[in-house]
Amino acid sequence: MEFRHLRYFVAVAEELHFTRAAERLHIEQSPLSRAIRELESDLGIRLFERTRRGTLLTWPGQVFLDDVRRIFRLIDMAKTNVRAADSGMQGTLRIALSDGIVPQRLAALLAQCRNDEPGTDIRLFETSFTEQIAGLRYDVYDAGFACADTVGQDISAQPVWQDPLVLAIPARHPLLAQKQIRLQDALAYPLVACHPQHNEGLYRQVERMLLRADAKPIVAEYATSHDLMLALISAGYGIGLACEAQIRASQHVDVIIRPIVGPKLLLNTYLLRPKREPSSHLNRFIERLLPKNIDQEK
Secondary structure, three states: OOHHHHHHHHHHHHHOOHHHHHHHHOOOHHHHHHHHHHHHHHHOOOOEEEEOOEEEEOHHHHHHHHHHHHHHHHHHHHHHHHHHHHOOOOEEEEEEEOOOOOHHHHHHHHHHHHHHOOOEEEEEEEOOHHHHHHHHHOOOOOEEEEOOOOOOOOEEEEEEEEEEEEEEEEOOOHHHHOOOEOHHHHOOOEEEEEOOOOOHHHHHHHHHHHHHOOOOOEEEEEEOOHHHHHHHHHOOOOEEEEEHHHHHHHOOOOEEEEOEOOOOOEEEEEEEEEOOOOOHHHHHHHHHHOOOOOOOOO
8 A cells, every 4th residue: 555545545535536536636547546446455445336326435435534534634744743843843732623612712822822832833723523532532633622521531621611601692683672581581582503513512512501401492503603603693593502702702793692591501611632641742731721720630
């Protein structure tokens, strides 16, 4: 197996069309087909199903694609790290971000890190929660931030930030006649919810809160990002349940915040990292983030 085999495989897997993949790679289709046959022969596994309807990835092919993409990410990181070292950087931290972390808090932390330790290169990667967990397990990332703490026994989840969950309501909505709103009253209206795959951790937390309150929303739309959620709310698609700090930071004039009646509902953000001895760079990063409870683990 050669590196070119992996590169060719990814092109075919993403295009699902040998002619388009060959054009993308700037090669003829014949050597591309031959390389894929060589790869399948070397693995002893069929990676593609070729039918009259087109080319499809087999399930083993999908698993292989995920791992090959991880290999390419590691190679890209290796290139970045060696360039950073050549420019005078003394270490690198790879931090994964999921669930739309509050930008002001992250910015303040990064600014402090750059001020205290300018020789450490901090690289940020926006991923899904599932990809973040896999990356932490396979040493693609050193640590990450997410809104979920169901991470498995090999990953540590330490709570770092809490933010109130509030109602995000479009301007001129009848609910705005109330200064505080019961959750059950709010959910009589359609809800713009965060997407269960794209914002898995945040979705899980909100879902647990709704279950405890015995509240059953009518979901009008699922939003894949915080900005899209606010756009849909502003357009009148429904109300939203969102992080107060994020809404205030967006300064969206057509979306109004209202608190929820009763005990304050809090969204937790967690620092995730593998349960192994952290590097000195990661240890100092954690100390800045959790100066009083660095050894606390969930």
